[in-house]
Amino acid sequence: MKKVFASLFAAAALCTLAGPAGAADTYPDRPIHLVVPFPPGGPTDALARRLAHALNKPLGQAVIVENKAGAGGNIGSEYVAQSKPDGYTILFGTSGPLAINVSLYKRLHYDPRSSFAPIIRIGHLPNILVVNPKVPAKNLQELIAYAKKNPGKLTFASSGNGASSHLAGILFNQMAGTDILHIPYKGTGPALNDLLGGQVTMSFTDILTALPHVKNGSLRAIGLASAQRSEALPDLPTLDEEGLKGYDSSVFFGIVAPKGTPAPVVAKLNQAFIQAMDDPGVKSTFATQGIVRASDQTPQGLASFIDAQVPKWAALIHSAHISLD
Structure with missing residues (x-):
């Protein structure tokens, strides 16, 4: 009987040790x-x-x-x-x-x-900095200069407090030395609608959302908010390339x-x-x-x-x- 119990104990120990490996061998089975x-x-x-x-x-x-x-x-x-x-x-x-x-x-x-x-x-997914065409800035340096000369005139829309588009704007303000006002919305759609309508002046949004509006001229792309360029807009430089060294707010x-x-x-x-x-x-x-x-x-x-x-x-x-x- 002692030998039987010893054998059972040894077998159980081996099963315990082999459990994860055995499970991995048959994974996935559902x-x-x-x-x-x-x-x-x-x-x-x-x-x-x-x-x-x-x-x-x-x-x-x-x-x-x-x-x-x-x-x-x-x-x-x-x-x-x-x-x-x-x-x-x-x-x-x-x-x-x-x-x-x-x-x-x-x-x-x-x-x-x-x-x-x-x-x-x-x-x-690279974010992209876009502005309403009424903003008199064609590139990053012009945008920063305009923001500093005209405090209170520029606003950036986000999809909500704490969203990546909000933090992207905060990071921009810190690195560029600007004080652009944050306007939070309940989602990307409402933020984009007000940007297109001119109620807000700029936004950091994903390239998929912005691309059609950039191509038809209803938004102006200032730069990619990522560490490298995107195949979707290969000629658009990153904000890092334009002088905001180390800027990256990609998702x-x-x-x-x-x-x-x-x-x-x-x-x-x-x-x-x-x-x-x-x-x-x-x-x-x-x-x-x-x-x-x-x-x-x-x-x-x-x-x-x-x-x-x-x-x-x-x-x-x-x-x-x-x-x-």
């Missing part, structure tokens, strides 16, 4: 849920759905997109952070939940640096899983996303939306990137005394 912490219909949701479709082939399972919107992306992010770390619930994160919100919100039940297992950095996209997800599962997901980004449909979506694919697509690369982004935005948020409940 559909995976990709949580988008924003409402359906926006550019983030469209990109996530395109990638989810392309992931079916390398993973051999359906990838189901779930929209869990609210609190600037916090609701969906907290849901994933508290999910079982088995690779079947992952987050399509952006700059807000993965870098900004930890400093912006007073009460947050996750930390982007410690609550997740990074999988891959997808890329970034990045990253995939993370709950902390504790086995490394082999993370590795499988990483390779699946890399293959999915080579899909012609995904490449077309990248080109249409002006998304720049990340050069470092390792889990460690995303972890390092988040570690650098969090203090960058924390310093800006604290210096501008921005806080949300």
Whole structure:
């Protein structure tokens, strides 16, 4: 009997040790849920759905997109952070939940640096600085000079307090030495409408939203608010090139899983996303939306990137005394 118990104990111990590896060997054996912490219909949701479709082939399972919107992306992010770390619930994160919100919100039940297992950095969506054509400035230096000579005349619209378009304007004011007034709206649509109508004079918005209006002349592009140029507007210089050295307010996209997800599962997901980004449909979506694919697509690369982004935005948020409940 002692020998029987000893054998059973040894077998149980081996199963315990082999559990994560064994699970990784058969992973995935059921559909995976990709949580988008924003409402359906926006550019983030469209990109996530395109990638989810392309992931079916390398993973051999359906990838189901779930929209869990609210609190600037916090609701969906907290849901994933508290999910079982088995690779079947992952987050399509952006700059807000993965870098900004930890400093912006007073009460947050996750930390982007410690609550997740990074999988891959997808890329970034360049913001673009656009002005109403009535503004007598054709480039960055003219805009800065006009703002300093005419205090109170320029305003910048954002999609809401604490949004990336708001922080982009705050960063611009700090780096350019200007005092352009912030006008918050409830979403990109209302902000864009008032910019086109001349009720506000400028905005930092994503290139996908701005591109049609830049091409038809209803908005004037001053420069890209990113570290590198975009294929969507290859002749438009970045604000860095125009003299605002180091300026970058791009929105990045990253995939993370709950902390504790086995490394082999993370590795499988990483390779699946890399293959999915080579899909012609995904490449077309990248080109249409002006998304720049990340050069470092390792889990460690995303972890390092988040570690650098969090203090960058924390310093800006604290210096501008921005806080949300």
